Amino acid sequence: MGDTRTAHATPAIEIDSLVVARGKGKARKEILHGVTADIPTGSITGLLGPSGCGKTTLIRTIVGAQKITSGAVRVLGQAAGSPSLRSQLAYTSQQLSIYPDITVAENVEYFAALVGADSASAQQALDTVDLEDYADRLVSTLSGGQASRTSLACALVGNPQVLVLDEPTVGLDPLTRQSLWATFRQLAKSGVTLLISSHVMDEARYCDSVLLMREGHFLAHEPLAALQERTSTANAEDAFLALIGSDDGGEV
Ligand SMILES: Nc1ncnc2c1ncn2[C@@H]1O[C@H](COP(=O)(O)OP(=O)(O)O)[C@@H](O)[C@H]1O
Ligand SMILES: [Mg+2]
Incomplete structure (x- = not known):
């Protein structure tokens, strides 16, 4: 699945120190706290994290439906929400x-x-x-x-060229989920960039890289194998828990 980083110089999606606040008046609060990531072209990135961590808010920002407080999001080199992106x-x-x-x-x-x-x-x-x-x-x-x-x-x-899917497999049985992921894989092979969110950590195994989120921050962005090795764990859920543990311990 590999050499997307060397094959394509420009990432399909660039998220740069992105801060997003939502809500009105006293209810207004910061949801994304200055997140940065590059989403490579022609591969599947899993945007994974528990409910409420900000996946939909990030996706809304990428598709131009959410106002940015500060920072920037570019898709195919153009500012998120640009009319020219409508067909891309x-x-x-x-x-x-x-x-x-x-x-x-x-x-x-x-x-x-x-x-x-x-x-x-x-x-x-x-x-x-x-x-x-x-x-x-x-x-x-x-x-x-x-x-x-x-x-x-x-x-x-x-x-x-770019597909952003917000929890497309939620509520589906394992076999149906597997066959949908096979379709996503087929699309990636044809060169489409996919960013796919899920709160089911296990779906990391279908992705080329995982972007792990928690409470409006990115915890990790790497292939599942690298993440598991770094955290000495055997699956995405344990890796997530290990990262939270090291977070709270204040070491990293
Ligand atoms: N319209 C809104 N106004 C204010 N806060 C919101 C709104 N929608 C979502 N939020 C808050 O933003 C945070 C992230 O929500 P969301 O992006 O939907 O997370 P996820 O998709 O990961 O479940 C949550 O704390 C949620 O309560
Ligand atoms: Mg959501």
């Missing part, structure tokens, strides 16, 4: 944003129309997510995995 960056939110009362194909074609893509592109997106046989099904009759695939197809219609 696609995103699925944590809440399913597809329409339940129309078919799979109608959803994908609707999104294709929004980004100015043709129906061949819609068909190709359906093929990529293996939903050809479900094109005429109402979304309301789909399983969770199929609905997640429909969302992904909608994001894929314009052939975006």
Whole structure:
């Protein structure tokens, strides 16, 4: 999976000393406390951390839906939210944003129309997510995995170079999750950059590198194998706990 760092000089996403505050008035608080990371091109980065640590806030910032307090986020060298990124960056939110009362194909074609893509592109997106046989099904009759695939197809219609997926596998059974990750892998192989969030630490094993988050900070950003070796642990969850331990001990 390896040489993304040497093969591509410019990271797909650059997060530079990013501070983000949310809420209004007295309820306003800082959520991201000056985080920095480069997300390499053509690989899968897992944005992992417990609920409430700031994954969605970071993703909203990357897709240009969240105001930056200070610092910067660039996608493909352009400031997050730039209009020129519209066709190059696609995103699925944590809440399913597809329409339940129309078919799979109608959803994908609707999104294709929004980004100015043709129906061949819609068909190709359906093929990529293996939903050809479900094109005429109402979304309301789909399983969770199929609905997640429909969302992904909608994001894929314009052939975006960068895909940001907010907890696309949440609530799905292990087999369905595994097959979705296989689709993400296929996309990465074709050169797409994927940033995928999850609060399930175990999903680190499907990623080229993991960006571990806690309480608005990045704890680590490296391949799982390196993380496990550094923390003398055998899985992502133990590595996370070990890092928190060393954090609290004040050593590092
Ligand atoms: N609209 C909002 N206004 C104020 N605070 C918010 C808002 N949405 C989320 N938060 C807070 O931001 C923090 C991070 O939330 P979020 O980015 O959704 O985390 P995650 O996606 O990792 O679960 C949480 O403390 C949450 O309560
Ligand atoms: Mg979230």
